[in-house]
Amino acid sequence: MIERTRFASYLAEFEATLTLLQQLVSCVRAMDGDGPELARVLAIAETLYAQQPTLRQLPQALHEAYGTIAGALGDIRVSRDTIRSHALDRLHRTHERLAEVTSATESATTALLDGLDRSLARIDRLEQVSLEAGGGADVRALAQELRDEMNNLFGVLQFQDITAQQLGAAGDLLSGVEQRLQSVAALLEPERPAGARPSLDAEPARQGPVVFDERASTHGGQARQELVDTILAEAARMAAAPVG
Amino acid sequence: MKCLVVDDSATMRRIVVNALKTVGYAETAEAGNGAEALQLVDGSIGLIITDWNMPVMGGLDLVKQLRGRPETAALPILMVTTRSVRDDILQAVQAGISSYIVKPFTPQVLKDKIDQMLAGVAPAA
Numbered sequence: 001m002i003e004r005t006r007f008a009s010y011l012a013e014f015e016a017t018l019t020l021l022q023q024l025v026s027c028v029r030a031m032d033g034d035g036p037e038l039a040r041v042l043a044i045a046e047t048l049y050a051q052q053p054t055l056r057q058l059p060q061a062l063h064e065a066y067g068t069i070a071g072a073l074g075d076i077r078v079s080r081d082t083i084r085s086h087a088l089d090r091l092h093r094t095h096e097r098l099a100e101v102t103s104a105t106e107s108a109t110t111a112l113l114d115g116l117d118r119s120l121a122r123i124d125r126l127e128q129v130s131l132e133a134g135g136g137a138d139v140r141a142l143a144q145e146l147r148d149e150m151n152n153l154f155g156v157l158q159f160q161d162i163t164a165q166q167l168g169a170a171g172d173l174l175s176g177v178e179q180r181l182q183s184v185a186a187l188l189e190p191e192r193p194a195g196a197r198p199s200l201d202a203e204p205a206r207q208g209p210v211v212f213d214e215r216a217s218t219h220g221g222q223a224r225q226e227l228v229d230t231i232l233a234e235a236a237r238m239a240a241a242p243v244g
Numbered sequence: 245m246k247c248l249v250v251d252d253s254a255t256m257r258r259i260v261v262n263a264l265k266t267v268g269y270a271e272t273a274e275a276g277n278g279a280e281a282l283q284l285v286d287g288s289i290g291l292i293i294t295d296w297n298m299p300v301m302g303g304l305d306l307v308k309q310l311r312g313r314p315e316t317a318a319l320p321i322l323m324v325t326t327r328s329v330r331d332d333i334l335q336a337v338q339a340g341i342s343s344y345i346v347k348p349f350t351p352q353v354l355k356d357k358i359d360q361m362l363a364g365v366a367p368a369a
Contacts, residue, residue: 158348216326
């Protein structure tokens with residue numbers, strides 16, 4: 001417990017230091033070039049140093065802190081610009097490339113479907129001509145084999161729908177990353193209004209309903225259908241079970 | 245019997261229509277989402293084959309809408325989708341689908357499911 005007299009002494013010293021600091025600030029504000037104010041500032045500073053010796057280290061400490069902060073601000077500025085000019089730009093271009101791939105595979109698939117439709121029509125025509133020329137059961141059998149091959153190829157082209165969904169999921173992920181990076185860049189903006197703090201935790205805003213299945217896959221179709229059939233049968237049994 | 249094929253992918257609609265043709269169902273109509281499908285459903289439609297993920301109105305909402313109308317409450321509805329996790333399947337059953345096919349599918353699987361539905365198997369829910 002500090003004695004009352006010693007405590008009063010500390011208070012008096014602190015009050016004197018604050019008064020000198022106030023005078024120093026007033027002199028600095030009133031300074032306009034060198035003059036009598038500068039001598040007065042220096043005299044007040046010397047008085048302060050005599051009362052509080054550790055204050056001599058304050059200018060050096062402030063200078064070093066300024067250097068560190070200036071360096072950090074420079075790094076932040078570089079990071080913000082790098083995010084804007086490189087990361088966001090590359091994400092945007094990657095997004096465009098994914099859309100380009102989806103469009104290209106859709107166009108190619110459409111062309112293949114058109115080709116298959118024409119082939120099926122030609123098979124019908126070929127079968128008709130062969131039968132009119134005297135062909136028999138073997139003509140029909142061969143024509144049907146060809147149709148089966150064409151129809152199998154129709155089925156194979158389902159890959160386009162599945163890959164479009166996979167690319168949609170990847171594009172959606174990239175959009176989310178892009179939005180979060182924009183939020184980070186905004187956080188590092190020096191002109192950001194005080195109190196305005198973009199949230200990095202909020203789910204990035206999605207435009208429109210989800211039109212893809214992020215788990216879409218071309219693999220294991222038969223096994224997945226068997227699982228579906230099991231669940232459907234189970235659900236049907238439960239629905240048919242008597243209540244109670 | 246006319247089948248209504250609902251999918252936002254034009255190529256997928258062509259594939260389903262072709263598969264229907266190979267298994268004996270040549271009369272078809274097409275819609276790009278659930279809302280369009282609702283506009284097309286009338287007494288001539290005997291079967292609906294719908295995708296799940298679509299813009300404007302998805303397949304699940306379409307099924308719920310159809311099951312909520314007296315004239316379509318018993319209409320056979322087949323979900324054809326890439327979704328195959330248990331929760332999704334149960335969600336579709338609860339909505340009122342008659343059967344469910346996972347993409348990629350074969351025409352034989354499609355035929356088997358249609359035959360089962362048209363044989364009078366009630367919706368699982």
